[in-house]
Amino acid sequence: xxxxxxxxxxxxxxxxxxxxxxxxxxxxxxxxxxxxxxxxxxxxxxxxxxxxxxxxxxxxxxxxxxxxxxxxxxxxxxxxxxxxxxxxxxxxxxxxxxxxxxxxxxxxxxxxxxxxxxxxxxxxxxxxxxxxxxxxxxxxxxxxxxxxxxxxxxxxxxxxxxxxxxxxxxxxxxxxxxxxxxxxxxxxxxxxxxxxxxxxxxxxxxxxxxxxxxxxxxxxxxxxxxxxxxxxxxxxxxxxxxxxxxxxxxxxxxxxxxxxxxxxxxxxxxxxxxxxxxxxxxxxxxxxxxxxxxxxxxxxxxxxxxxxxx
Amino acid sequence: xxxxxxxxxxxxxxxxxxxxxxxxxxxxxxxxxxxxxxxxxxxxxxxxxxxxxxxxxxxxxxxxxxxxxxxxxxxxxxxxxxxxxxxxxxxxxxxxxxxxxxxxxxxxxxxxxxxxxxxxxxxxxxxxxxxxxxxxxxxxxxxxxxxxxxxxxxxxxxxxxxxxxxxxxxxxxxxxxxxxxxxxxxxxxxxxxxxxxxxxxxxxxxxxxxxxxxxxxxxxxxxxxxxxxxxxxxxxxxxxxxxxxxxxxxxxxxxxxxxxxxxxxxxxxxxxxxxxxxxxxxxxxxxxxxxxxxxxxxxxxxxxxxxxxxxxxxxxxxxxxxxxxxxxxxxxxxxxxxxxxxxxxxxxxxxxxxxxxxxxxxxxxxxxxxxxxxxxxxxxxxxxxxxxxxxxxxxxxxxxxxxxxxxxxxxxxxxxxxxxxxxxxxxxxxxxxxxxxxxxxxxxxxxxxxxxxxxxxxxxxxxxxxxxxxxxxxxxxxxxxxxxxxxxxxxxxxxxxxxxxxxxxxxxxxxxxxxxxxxxxxxxxxxxxxxxxxxxxxxxxxxxxxxxxxxxxxxxxxxxxxxxxxxxxxxxxxxxxxxxxxxxxxxxxxxxxxxx
Numbered sequence: 088x089x090x091x092x093x094x095x096x097x098x099x100x101x102x103x104x105x106x107x108x109x110x111x112x113x114x115x116x117x118x119x120x121x122x123x124x125x126x127x128x129x130x131x132x133x134x135x136x137x138x139x140x141x142x143x144x145x146x147x148x149x150x151x152x153x154x155x156x157x158x159x160x161x162x163x164x165x166x167x168x169x170x171x172x173x174x175x176x177x178x179x180x181x182x183x184x185x186x187x188x189x190x191x192x193x194x195x196x197x198x199x200x201x202x203x204x205x206x207x208x209x210x211x212x213x214x215x216x217x218x219x220x221x222x223x224x225x226x227x228x229x230x231x232x233x234x235x236x237x238x239x240x241x242x243x244x245x246x247x248x249x250x251x252x253x254x255x256x257x258x259x260x261x262x263x264x265x266x267x268x269x270x271x272x273x274x275x276x277x278x279x280x281x282x283x284x285x286x287x288x289x290x291x292x293x294x295x296x297x298x299x300x301x302x303x304x305x306x307x308x309x310x311x312x313x314x315x316x317x318x319x320x321x322x323x324x325x326x327x328x329x330x331x332x333x334x335x336x337x338x339x340x341x342x343x344x345x346x347x348x349x350x351x352x353x354x355x356x357x358x359x360x361x362x363x364x365x366x367x368x369x370x371x372x373x374x375x376x377x378x379x380x381x382x383x384x385x386x387x388x389x390x391x392x393x394x395x396x397x
Numbered sequence: 398x399x400x401x402x403x404x405x406x407x408x409x410x411x412x413x414x415x416x417x418x419x420x421x422x423x424x425x426x427x428x429x430x431x432x433x434x435x436x437x438x439x440x441x442x443x444x445x446x447x448x449x450x451x452x453x454x455x456x457x458x459x460x461x462x463x464x465x466x467x468x469x470x471x472x473x474x475x476x477x478x479x480x481x482x483x484x485x486x487x488x489x490x491x492x493x494x495x496x497x498x499x500x501x502x503x504x505x506x507x508x509x510x511x512x513x514x515x516x517x518x519x520x521x522x523x524x525x526x527x528x529x530x531x532x533x534x535x536x537x538x539x540x541x542x543x544x545x546x547x548x549x550x551x552x553x554x555x556x557x558x559x560x561x562x563x564x565x566x567x568x569x570x571x572x573x574x575x576x577x578x579x580x581x582x583x584x585x586x587x588x589x590x591x592x593x594x595x596x597x598x599x600x601x602x603x604x605x606x607x608x609x610x611x612x613x614x615x616x617x618x619x620x621x622x623x624x625x626x627x628x629x630x631x632x633x634x635x636x637x638x639x640x641x642x643x644x645x646x647x648x649x650x651x652x653x654x655x656x657x658x659x660x661x662x663x664x665x666x667x668x669x670x671x672x673x674x675x676x677x678x679x680x681x682x683x684x685x686x687x688x689x690x691x692x693x694x695x696x697x698x699x700x701x702x703x704x705x706x707x708x709x710x711x712x713x714x715x716x717x718x719x720x721x722x723x724x725x726x727x728x729x730x731x732x733x734x735x736x737x738x739x740x741x742x743x744x745x746x747x748x749x750x751x752x753x754x755x756x757x758x759x760x761x762x763x764x765x766x767x768x769x770x771x772x773x774x775x776x777x778x779x780x781x782x783x784x785x786x787x788x789x790x791x792x793x794x795x796x797x798x799x800x801x802x803x804x805x806x807x808x809x810x811x812x813x814x815x816x817x818x819x820x821x822x823x824x825x826x827x828x829x830x831x832x833x834x835x836x837x838x839x840x841x842x843x844x845x846x847x848x849x850x851x852x853x854x855x856x857x858x859x860x861x862x863x864x865x866x867x868x869x870x871x872x873x874x875x876x877x878x879x880x881x882x883x884x885x886x887x888x889x890x891x892x893x894x895x896x897x898x899x900x901x902x903x904x905x906x907x908x909x910x911x912x913x914x915x916x917x918x919x920x921x922x923x924x925x926x927x928x929x930x931x932x933x934x935x936x937x938x939x940x941x942x943x944x945x946x947x948x949x950x951x952x953x954x955x956x957x958x959x960x961x962x963x964x965x966x967x968x969x970x971x972x973x974x975x976x977x978x979x980x981x982x983x984x985x986x987x988x989x990x991x992x993x
Contacts (some may be wrong), residue, residue: 132699133853135894146893146901152699174890178859211883212859214866237852256694256852259677261862263852 088296093159099149102155109137109150119162120172120201122289123238124151128247131239136175136201139163143307145170163236173205179236182216183290197306198236219264224272227280227352232264235292240266253278281346283339297352297381298334299324307333314350321346325354332357402434404479405455407520409444409606410638411599412452416467417441420452424469431475443607443642444599445520447507450490455520460502463488473949491780507758510777512739514747515723516763519607519917524642527649530610536655542618543663551622552578555725557733557775564590564681564718565796565822566898567744567811573715576705578623580713585625587616588709589715590686591632591639594678595794596827596845600749603761605632605639608723609636609646614706615666615722617655617667618729623715631686634673643671645780672942678849682897683708683716685851696851697897718823720749740766744810754791754828755782764809771805774828784842785830788929789913793822795842795849796902798909799835820902820907832930833915836921839869842906850899859901860891864907876922885911930992933977937993940981942967944989951981951990 089104094243097226102111107130112119123134130151138147142160147168150161154218162168180202187193201207222230239256242265246252253276257266269275307326312320324336332354337346356362366382367374380389404424405464408417424439445453451466456478463474463485469489477483489498490505499505513519514870522529530536542551556571559897589612593601598834605612616628632640640781650656658666672690677774679685680695687709689695708714724746737745744766750773752762757779764773770790774780781787789799800807807817814821829838843865852858862886867880888904897900927935940951940960943966952960952968959975962968969991970981982990 117728130699131853132896133855135855135896138894149894154701171885171890171894174860175855175894178855178863182859210865212864212887224466236855237858240852256696259852260848260858261852263858265541302840 091155091157091159093155093157093161095161096163103347106155107151108139108153108159108161108362110147111155112150112161112163119150119163120204121151122201122236123240123244124392128243129135133237133239135174136172138168138175140165140168149259157180157220166250169205173207176202176205176207177209177211180207181212183209183236184216184231185209188335188346190291191299192288196291197289215261217261217264222272225274225280225380227348228278228282228285229294229299231292231294232266233292234290235265236290237263237265238289239265239294240287240289241266244283244287245377248281248283251277251279251281251380256287261322267325280348280351282351283346286337295334295336301333302326302328309336309372314346314353316349316353321350323350335384339367402456402458402479402870403438403440403447405440405442405457405521407443407445407453407455408441409520409603410636411444411448413638417452419468420454420466420471423468424475427475428479429472431473431480433479437479441525442521443519443524444603444761446511446516446760446761447490447505449757455502459484461500462502462505463489464490464718464940484493489930496857507762507779509778510768510772511761511763512765514608514727514739514749515604515611515720515749517601517727517763518611519761519899522608524607525645527610527646527653528830530608534730535610535651535726536614538663538726539614539617539655541619541700541730543661543665548578548622548624551618554733555622555728558728558736559733559740559743559875560721560724560728560736561744561811562717563720563724563748563824565793565820567821567918568719570717573705573717574619576603576703577625577713577715580706582713584627584712585620585623586681586709586712586714587620587625587628588686588690588714589616589628589630589722590683590716590718591630591636592674592678592681592686593633593636593719593823594681594849595796595823595825597751597753597791597827598794598823599751600761600824600907602603602636602639604719604723604749605630605636606642609639610650611645611723611726612643612719613646613650613656613669614727616669617660617701618725619715619717619722620667621665625715625844626668628667628669628711630669630671630672631674631680631690633680634676640671640673647671655872659875676745676862677851678845678898679851679897680750682899684897685714687714696853697899698895705799720824730928741808741810741813743812744821748809748824748935750809750824752826752828754826754829755785755830755833756780757782766810767808769806769808769824770800773826774805778828781828781830783830784927785832787828788833789829789835789838789840791827791829791831791906792825793820793980794825794904795846796820796898796905797822797825798905799838799913801827801913802976804913818905818912820905832871832931834929835910835917835944836868836872836927837929837931839907839910840865840872843868843903846899846903850903852898854894854900856891857895857897857903859902859958860887860895861900863887864891864904869923871918872927872932874925874932876918878922881911881915881918936977937972938975938977938981939991939993940968940970940972941989941991944987946987946989948983948986950986954980954984956980 090101092101100115119137121137124130132149132152137150139150140162151358217233219232235338245254252305253267254265257270306328312325365376406421407567421441428434428437447453452467454463477485486498492499560570561567656784674680680689682697684696685697704714740746747763747765749763791799807813847861847865850857870876888908891904920926947965957974959971
């Protein structure tokens with residue numbers, strides 16, 4: 088494969104042909120902030136946070152969708168670039184609820200991370216804030232459109248799930264939001280709650296309801312497992328806190344099948360107080376507990392074995 | 398006595414809305430009544446250009462223009478002009494300088510300085526009849542291309558002409574075609590962008606309504622040069638007449654063998670479809686336009702890949718606007734050298750402008766590139782209405798800027814205007830007089846772009862809203878002096894980081910207004926005054942007790958009850974209840990109401 092040489096922040100680096108400027112930077116540990124980029128999805132180039140300055144190019148192109156070329160001169164940290172990124176963050180934060188203390192995303196929020204890094208307060212561009220109703224109508228996903236930064240990753244990930252494409256952009260300009268067809272609640276859409284959108288949301292706009300109030304991101308340990316509820320073999324992460332399983336996190340959209348409801352909320356069974364270790368049979372519409380021997384049709388075999396042992 | 402002749406009635410959207418269709422019916426009835434139907438024909442044409450005085454009628458034989466014609470004038474026009482060969486003087490245009498009626502079309506100042514290339518058929522032919530187009534050398538350029546030239550020769554001819562895109566950005570047309578021709582792919586598309594959306598722009602509509610075949614012919618030639626066999630005209634649904642005329646024209650061209658398979662026996666195939674856009678300004682952006690044709694939400698996407706490589710349905714696609722396509726037949730027919738004589742060094746040919754706002758001669762104007770704004774506004778446009786002072790001209794719509802008096806000698810071409818902080822844009826020219834507040838105008842354009850932003854990228858979606866809010870505060874007298882810097886910083890950030898042309902140019906009206914009219918911003922912020930007396934929140938009304946005769950007319954007409962007084966004694970305005978509508982000042986006959 089052909090190798091390209093380019094200069095990033097005065098450093099000459101080599102990358103394979105077909106690499107974006109963002110990938111080139113990340114290969115060489117040059118940090119670039121991104122909100123809408125995900126390496127497994129096609130970049131929409133919508134957040135504009137990854138802008139850089141490239142010699143000979145008009146304006147400030149976004150690194151995520153700009154192809155690296157031979158001899159390219161890229162600046163990722165100069166004053167102009169950082170000021171532009173700061174303005175974008177200021178605009179996002181000015182239209183974002185600042186209830187970070189009680190937000191489920193605290194500790195894992197990309198917007199908060201970059202706002203801190205760029206010294207953003209959200210005070211400069213104060214004005215009208217979005218005030219859209221929160222979608223709390225289903226038991227699985229809480230959608231707060233007021234926290235949404237419209238990066239579009241949830242839309243792209245939903246589009247990547249076969250036969251879904253449940254959500255898309257709706258309305259225009261400042262009133263733009265992500266919504267199911269006809270802007271209904273999720274419960275009235277054909278969403279199957281695979282929760283991949285939740286897993287990819289960079290802010291607290293999409294939250295797994297089963298995990299609300301159960302712990303902070305830094306308290307969790309994550310373990311990748313293969314679901315055993317059926318033979319499909321979906322992978323997901325188990326989140327545990329103090330050794331106790333709190334919930335699961337879905338994988339991204341092109342990693343095999345989306346997680347079904349069984350896999351996603353099945354971990355609840357583990358700590359269910361009504362969970363039994365004895366079998367039940369249905370007798371005239373009522374479940375009655377019976378011994379294992381009877382359930383397995385073993386009759387008095389156990390007794391026979393015991394007598395033989397004597 | 399009458400001989401064979403034609404009466405041309407402007408039936409473009411502008412004149413149709415002021416009664417042109419009734420005029421046509423009345424004329425037909427009158428001609429029949431006089432027994433002249435064998436010799437006199439009535440033609441409903443596209444826009445004749447002089448919209449200010451619509452509806453207009455041209456008596457073709459004598460090249461006479463009658464203006465502001467009503468149904469009541471019809472009998473007299475027929476009796477006098479058609480039968481007796483005498484002009485109806487009261488319906489002639491009065492020259493602004495000599496104050497005398499002008500009998501000949503060519504002597505009207507509005508037309509005298511124009512150079513009509515693209516508009517040469519507009520207002521003269523019946524756009525619903527293909528014969529009228531072919532009688533005026535229509536489809537000859539196509540025949541020349543298909544029979545005498547190779548696609549490469551056509552491409553070379555367009556390149557040599559120096560034609561640049563008339564949609565606003567001014568990209569060289571031949572170069573653009575070349576990219577698409579060079580792109581790999583067996584299926585290619587050409588698209589005509591007729592999603593004209595700038596406030597005050599109606600050039601493309603007029604060309605489609607008045608001369609649809611010229612656009613079709615241009616697209617055919619382009620498709621031949623590029624190697625495309627299918628095309629779309631993306632026209633906004635708010636242009637029903639343009640769509641209707643286009644569909645009629647396509648049907649006729651198909652019947653005549655100019656569209657379809659094996660055109661003119663050359664082996665070249667081309668199909669043309671009309672797609673009615675659902676009305677989003679952003680669909681004028683090429684990638685959003687293509688998404689819209691594909692049935693998706695009209696939202697721009699990142700380029701590259703450029704449409705020339707991956708466009709409609711993923712195939713190489715070439716998009717040009719109406720006026721660009723319409724230029725092509727003229728270039729092919731008359732040669733690139735003829736075309737390149739017109740205009741400036743880097744901007745060749747002519748450009749159509751829609752002259753609107755506070756100008757005497759509202760209308761459609763075609764001038765060679767390089768004409769100055771002053772010539773367009775004063776010589777052709779007849780200057781500012783009601784003798785008011787000129788303040789600014791807004792050029793290029795929501796992507797352009799306002800230029801003050803001292804910039805009027807700027808030559809109208811891509812590079813000079815860009816340097817001055819405006820742009821040719823699609824060609825809207827909105828004239829503003831001393832009563833227009835420039836902060837309010839910037840606010841107006843921002844309210845437009847704020848609503849029309851597609852919402853995809855952060856700077857455009859959030860940034861235009863904040864700029865609008867700041868401008869709104871300033872017009873209400875709540876601005877802070879640092880707001881000007883905030884606006885400028887935000888404007889530059891939005892320009893440099895937005896995804897598509899809409900966001901990249903949305904701040905232009907603000908930057909140009911701050912550049913040329915900073916004092917107006919400062920007056921609003923520091924003195925809490927609107928120098929143009931346009932921002933109602935900053936006005937106060939009072940009555941000069943010495944001038945007031947106590948007639949009570951102001952109180953009688955006041956929509957609230959804030960004016961009180963007794964007859965023959967000075968009246969008083971109670972400021973708290975005043976809604977600042979200005980009715981009192983309009984009604985007072987003694988100049989006693991003071992607005993400050």
